[in-house]
Amino acid sequence: MDLRIGVDIGGTFTDWVMVDGEGNVQVVKTPTTPDGFGGVFNAMGEAAVGGDRFLSFSHGTTLGTNALIQRRLPRVAIVTTKGVTAVLTQAARGSKEDIWDIYHDSPRPSIVKPRDRLEVTERTLSSGEIRTPLDEAEARKAARILAGRGIRTIAVCFLHSYTNGRNERRMKEIILEEYPEALVRTSHETIPRILEYERFTTTILNVALIPVMIDYLEALERGLRGRDYQGDVMIVQSAGGLMGVEATANIPVRTANSGPSAGAIAAREIASLTGFGNVIGLDIGGTSTDVSVTLDGQIRTTGTWQVEWGHPIMFPAVDITTVGAGGGSVAWFDPGGALRSGPHSMGAVPGPACYGKGGDQPTNTDAHVVLGNLRPGAMLGGAMEISAELAEKVIQERIGLRLGSDPVSAAAAVIAVAEANMANAIRLATMRRGLDPRDFAMVAFGGAGPFHGARVAAELRIPTVIVPPSPGLTSALGCLMADIQHDLEATMFYGDAAAVDVEEMNARFDEFDTQVRAALDREGIPAERQFVKRTIDMCYAGQWRVFPIPVTGKMTTKSLAESVDLFKRLYLQRFTFDLGEREVEVHGISVTGTGITDKYQPKPVEAVSDRAPEPDSRLVYWREAGGWADTPVWSRPSLSPGFRTVGPAVVEQMDSTTLVPPGMTMRVDRYLNLILDTTGGGEG
Amino acid sequence: MTNQQAAGPNPASEVDPVTFSILSSAFVSLVDEMVGALRDACLSFVIYCGDVSGGLLNARGELVAQGTRDVAVHVGALQPSTKAVIEDFGEVEQGIEEGDVFAFNEPYRGGTHLPDMTFISPIFWKDELIAFTATKGHWSDVGGATPGSMNALAADIYAEGLVIPPLKVVSRGVMRHDVRNLIMANIRIPVNSTGDLIAHIEAARVGERRLHSLIEKYGLDTVVGSMEGTLDHSERELAAVILECEEGAWETEDFIDYDPQAPDEGPVKVSLKMTIQHDPPRVIYDMRGSGPPVQSGMNGTRGSTFGALVAGTKYIFPKPLMNAGWLRIIKAVFPETSVVNAVRPYAVCGEVSGAYEKTTACVQRVWAQVLPRRSFAGNFNLEYVVAGGIDDRPGRNNNYFVYYHWHTGGWGGKFGADGRDCGAAIFGLGILNQSTEVIERLWPVTFDRLAPVTDSMGAGRWRGGAGLESVLRVENAGGVRLSYIADRGEDGPGGPRGLFGGADGIPIRVLKNIGTDDEENLPIYFADEFVGQHGNFYHVSSGGGGYGDPLERDPEAVMEDVMDKYISMRSALEHYGVVMEVRDAELLDYRIDFEATQALRAERRAARSNGGETSHE
Numbered sequence A: 001m002d003l004r005i006g007v008d009i010g011g012t013f014t015d016w017v018m019v020d021g022e023g024n025v026q027v028v029k030t031p032t033t034p035d036g037f038g039g040v041f042n043a044m045g046e047a048a049v050g051g052d053r054f055l056s057f058s059h060g061t062t063l064g065t066n067a068l069i070q071r072r073l074p075r076v077a078i079v080t081t082k083g084v085t086a087v088l089t090q091a092a093r094g095s096k097e098d099i100w101d102i103y104h105d106s107p108r109p110s111i112v113k114p115r116d117r118l119e120v121t122e123r124t125l126s127s128g129e130i131r132t133p134l135d136e137a138e139a140r141k142a143a144r145i146l147a148g149r150g151i152r153t154i155a156v157c158f159l160h161s162y163t164n165g166r167n168e169r170r171m172k173e174i175i176l177e178e179y180p181e182a183l184v185r186t187s188h189e190t191i192p193r194i195l196e197y198e199r200f201t202t203t204i205l206n207v208a209l210i211p212v213m214i215d216y217l218e219a220l221e222r223g224l225r226g227r228d229y230q231g232d233v234m235i236v237q238s239a240g241g242l243m244g245v246e247a248t249a250n251i252p253v254r255t256a257n258s259g260p261s262a263g264a265i266a267a268r269e270i271a272s273l274t275g276f277g278n279v280i281g282l283d284i285g286g287t288s289t290d291v292s293v294t295l296d297g298q299i300r301t302t303g304t305w306q307v308e309w310g311h312p313i314m315f316p317a318v319d320i321t322t323v324g325a326g327g328g329s330v331a332w333f334d335p336g337g338a339l340r341s342g343p344h345s346m347g348a349v350p351g352p353a354c355y356g357k358g359g360d361q362p363t364n365t366d367a368h369v370v371l372g373n374l375r376p377g378a379m380l381g382g383a384m385e386i387s388a389e390l391a392e393k394v395i396q397e398r399i400g401l402r403l404g405s406d407p408v409s410a411a412a413a414v415i416a417v418a419e420a421n422m423a424n425a426i427r428l429a430t431m432r433r434g435l436d437p438r439d440f441a442m443v444a445f446g447g448a449g450p451f452h453g454a455r456v457a458a459e460l461r462i463p464t465v466i467v468p469p470s471p472g473l474t475s476a477l478g479c480l481m482a483d484i485q486h487d488l489e490a491t492m493f494y495g496d497a498a499a500v501d502v503e504e505m506n507a508r509f510d511e512f513d514t515q516v517r518a519a520l521d522r523e524g525i526p527a528e529r530q531f532v533k534r535t536i537d538m539c540y541a542g543q544w545r546v547f548p549i550p551v552t553g554k555m556t557t558k559s560l561a562e563s564v565d566l567f568k569r570l571y572l573q574r575f576t577f578d579l580g581e582r583e584v585e586v587h588g589i590s591v592t593g594t595g596i597t598d599k600y601q602p603k604p605v606e607a608v609s610d611r612a613p614e615p616d617s618r619l620v621y622w623r624e625a626g627g628w629a630d631t632p633v634w635s636r637p638s639l640s641p642g643f644r645t646v647g648p649a650v651v652e653q654m655d656s657t658t659l660v661p662p663g664m665t666m667r668v669d670r671y672l673n674l675i676l677d678t679t680g681g682g683e684g
Numbered sequence B: 001m002t003n004q005q006a007a008g009p010n011p012a013s014e015v016d017p018v019t020f021s022i023l024s025s026a027f028v029s030l031v032d033e034m035v036g037a038l039r040d041a042c043l044s045f046v047i048y049c050g051d052v053s054g055g056l057l058n059a060r061g062e063l064v065a066q067g068t069r070d071v072a073v074h075v076g077a078l079q080p081s082t083k084a085v086i087e088d089f090g091e092v093e094q095g096i097e098e099g100d101v102f103a104f105n106e107p108y109r110g111g112t113h114l115p116d117m118t119f120i121s122p123i124f125w126k127d128e129l130i131a132f133t134a135t136k137g138h139w140s141d142v143g144g145a146t147p148g149s150m151n152a153l154a155a156d157i158y159a160e161g162l163v164i165p166p167l168k169v170v171s172r173g174v175m176r177h178d179v180r181n182l183i184m185a186n187i188r189i190p191v192n193s194t195g196d197l198i199a200h201i202e203a204a205r206v207g208e209r210r211l212h213s214l215i216e217k218y219g220l221d222t223v224v225g226s227m228e229g230t231l232d233h234s235e236r237e238l239a240a241v242i243l244e245c246e247e248g249a250w251e252t253e254d255f256i257d258y259d260p261q262a263p264d265e266g267p268v269k270v271s272l273k274m275t276i277q278h279d280p281p282r283v284i285y286d287m288r289g290s291g292p293p294v295q296s297g298m299n300g301t302r303g304s305t306f307g308a309l310v311a312g313t314k315y316i317f318p319k320p321l322m323n324a325g326w327l328r329i330i331k332a333v334f335p336e337t338s339v340v341n342a343v344r345p346y347a348v349c350g351e352v353s354g355a356y357e358k359t360t361a362c363v364q365r366v367w368a369q370v371l372p373r374r375s376f377a378g379n380f381n382l383e384y385v386v387a388g389g390i391d392d393r394p395g396r397n398n399n400y401f402v403y404y405h406w407h408t409g410g411w412g413g414k415f416g417a418d419g420r421d422c423g424a425a426i427f428g429l430g431i432l433n434q435s436t437e438v439i440e441r442l443w444p445v446t447f448d449r450l451a452p453v454t455d456s457m458g459a460g461r462w463r464g465g466a467g468l469e470s471v472l473r474v475e476n477a478g479g480v481r482l483s484y485i486a487d488r489g490e491d492g493p494g495g496p497r498g499l500f501g502g503a504d505g506i507p508i509r510v511l512k513n514i515g516t517d518d519e520e521n522l523p524i525y526f527a528d529e530f531v532g533q534h535g536n537f538y539h540v541s542s543g544g545g546g547y548g549d550p551l552e553r554d555p556e557a558v559m560e561d562v563m564d565k566y567i568s569m570r571s572a573l574e575h576y577g578v579v580m581e582v583r584d585a586e587l588l589d590y591r592i593d594f595e596a597t598q599a600l601r602a603e604r605r606a607a608r609s610n611g612g613e614t615s616h617e
Helices: A037-047 A063-070 A136-149 A166-178 A196-226 A245-250 A258-273 A364-370 A388-403 A407-429 A449-459 A471-478 A502-522 A557-575 B017-041 B078-089 B177-185 B190-218 B220-242 B302-316 B324-328 B352-368 B436-442 B555-563 B569-574 B594-611
Strands: A003-009 A013-019 A025-031 A054-061 A076-081 A117-120 A130-132 A153-157 A183-186 A233-236 A242-244 A279-284 A289-295 A321-323 A329-333 A339-345 A377-379 A384-386 A441-445 A464-467 A484-491 A530-540 A547-551 A584-595 A616-622 A627-635 A644-646 A649-653 A656-660 A665-668 A674-677 B052-058 B063-066 B101-104 B116-125 B128-138 B167-171 B248-256 B268-277 B282-286 B330-333 B384-391 B400-406 B445-452 B468-474 B477-485 B509-512 B520-522 B525-531 B536-540 B580-584 B589-592
Touching (some): A003 A037, A003 A471, A013 A471, A025 A471, A054 A258, A063 A196, A063 A258, A117 A136, A136 A166, A153 A166, A153 A196, A183 A196, A233 A245, A258 A289, A258 A441, A258 A471, A279 A407, A289 A407, A321 A407, A329 A364, A329 A388, A329 A407, A339 A407, A407 A449, A441 A471, A449 A464, A471 A656, A484 A502, A502 A584, A530 A557, A557 A584, A656 A674, B017 B052, B017 B190, B017 B220, B052 B078, B063 B078, B101 B190, B128 B190, B128 B220, B190 B220, B220 B324, B302 B324, B302 B330, B302 B352, B384 B468, B436 B445, B477 B536, B555 B580, B555 B589, B569 B580
Parallel strands (some): A003 A054, A054 A233, A153 A183, A279 A441, A441 A464, B282 B330
Antiparallel strands (some): A003 A013, A279 A289, A329 A339, A464 A674, A484 A584, A616 A627, A644 A665, A665 A674, B052 B063, B052 B128, B101 B116, B248 B268, B384 B400, B384 B477, B445 B468, B509 B520, B509 B536, B580 B589
């Protein structure tokens, strides 16, 4: 047992990464199959290894994302508080993605049809007081109707259940009594947090994904067992930690953003080895640019995110800023004649024009071919043929003619506009949140990240760009770099912090503590590798913004008062406005349990070759220099630690191409990362 | 393309097209960043939920860029507001200086209604004024006779609240405490508003920093040149789509239900005649047929009505970037003084429900005659529900509270699709409906009901979306006074209008203390209505108007609508001519009698052609 397996099941390819005890990395890339696990087993077959050699198996998957977007979900019903169903009709709280285009209806309506919304009499108040207990006769009738309609997948969503889940719990019991085959989830057990639209939507999406994910995980587990792997199957969550099959099957909605979050983990780990705690992950694929931010070694997460606009998921997730700028993004002119790029993408099929598969729109990839950035001819080991002629034709016809320029200037313009969009995504992820990009290093990955990383970094004055050894496989490696994580939370108290029953709070903390440790035990994490963090959520009375305040050990009246002071200081820091006179309320508590795994750590390599590598060369167009330059083209596998060069330069490898613009310096570190210094005279 | 005089010192033609593309997007994201900073840092839930907007303007006060999710009603306002600052301070010694922030809300010079507080800040580069930024947010209260400053019965502007002409609150980067204190002394929730004020100032700084960083990178001439170029570009974008429309003139009209101070005089007309011409490309909106100003807050100002004309046009042509370049193509002709261009001292607080909403509805309807597949049937009318009183809940220290809520409602049907259910009002689609759980936590109220309404929408081949009904109950609060401003109520000419044979949505209805002995019908505009402990307020908002002949709606879709309680069985039969049998409603076992449906629909059509009654425009 010496192999650690990381698998990233993307929309197009399944990336399989194996790391042995020596730290040697082996990779297999196979097409993703519609069922998800088929591609995994194909890759395993191609890798020709038995499961008995696996030490661990972790994977990221887009299965949940795709099921949600394509709505390949079971029919779901909701049982809700009588009379207050408007919220379920107001998709996205009544707002729209494009606020001006009446003919562009996004969000789509809820996955629950109005006919499958059943109402029961009950009412809980914001204080947690139950004004009206559940009407049990109505509840039984609703359960029987659901059984009659044969709807097995049911969400129970009552107002204010986050403060008191009693009515929801009773409703669930009654459904299960009347209809034992039903799969029922209440909103307070899914996520006990205020904001009914977000909580209900999360509950609905989660319960809908349960049957989908259970089918998938069972098939995957069965297949791996049949191939002699007896260990745990781990899945990367949207928040960046790993979860086992059991936990995932219970809250599958937490894995819906699995792939991008694995990429963020990898970016953090790679940069950390190189000595950077502040990291911008720039992951550019065929259709989009995903930006993640790590500050002081902590990946920034968000409390609410969405797979589809207007359908929020209330769990913590790596805060990914996405723009539609990738290799397949199409360049076009708006009615006023300005050049624009994306978000429309030609995808993998038909793909960019240069693929020769019928694509007739100018994409970033076509522009790269025209500029000499991407070598025409065979690609991905001969799996694909790139035509320079088709690229030039589409750029000239669609862009050059309109700009009144030659195809080269047109292609340079296409790339400049696309890179401006990528830079805007980073601005949104950093400056918009008060972070200065100059304090960060960038990890550029994904197939197309290394094309753009240096220029986008220079634009934002990010001094350092790190290109990992296998940019296209970075997300799969990220699966091997994550720890196990479980978190629990409860909204418990309202009112003045001074009036909180500290003993009750301690009891609840202890209960959560026991629960997360038990989950970690089940996943085989020894006690000395289990770490549990506690936080208290606080806010000013009359306010709705909640800050998590970290605490340790047993709370006392005194330590709670100190936490209140800390809250006030943080609030003042954030809003530069002192609400000092107001009462501070305690909102709830949360507990996070982390199980430290035996992670893959890239091993430093010594300089292996004393023979200087020999570059090829070709003409590449550098817009910084305003023209073509005969440019050295290095083969990535030939570069050893300590290698240094100054741009212009191109570094080629099977799954990616790195551009080093004129004046920037590049070196290879002992982890075989390319380290680009953008301050070395490269123009901004 | 037209030639404007004095296009500025840096002709756009000198900026290369690629840099221009990059900068024109950067201007929009600059505004989004400012508005984002304001929403992040504000203390009012209303601003947090999106009743905000922002803009980047050039040194002449012309709008260069708006944000992507900004409130439509603010669209036309930022430019005249900024020009008011230039007018008052531009020629004065130490008038407009680096680091200044001006407050402003004066309706007649470009503000909207008084609660919409605008903060305008100049941006300098090496001692030269190069641009302005502006953010605008709806404050919970700006004084006046009623809590929330939405007093429909105010006879003049002075009863509506504090009127603020261009006023320097920050001078060369330093807050003028006396000025701030004067504002705060005149409004009901000074703590929240002080926090909002600081958030507005912070947003201005965000915009300034971003523009400075663009100048550092691209140079002053390129940035200023691109700001000019953005206007030319938007003008070209709009001209291109206008040239695809036929030339001609079309007209329509709509009505404010009545003047609350003079209900007997009946509906108040808003009239719109649109002329499209190609050389030069122009859309001319002539409003000279509109009625006189009313003696209450349903009037619009010239600025807000012009904003309605521009925003209404943007709904038809959503893609072109909207800025001052549009104003070279869209022209408006106003009467001397009217309900759509009232002057001081006419009251205006309800303008968005009144004149503004009627104007956008007219734009929608007049364009339906030109581009039937871009326009849409009538939407629900915006309502303001504003309550204030003393919060008697434990731990709330008997503080004064002001609760302000906009409700959602049904949107009109459109070509190929039904209207949206319970959507935000057309004045600001970026606005989020406020969470019930948060409302019940922040204010001493609860909802007994909040639900979509069966048969609230107009029937049509594509029907309107569902309206909403609610029952708001007062809990643990004293002296609660409620103000309400809407339009298209039961006593007016009708609900949102259908299009091309589609039916109208239902009118709005409001009651007090529903289901009790004290139940009482309320008018569509009222102010200072006392609601006692546990008293309630009921309202039902309209569904949207239908689009196209309901007899052409797919019978299956009609059956689905019955299952989903959008419509009743009776409506299916009466309006859609669909004959159905219900075998088991609980198990959703419905059957369509296709033969009977066909026969009934034929009969209806025949009766119609005999009667000659259709509502095609």
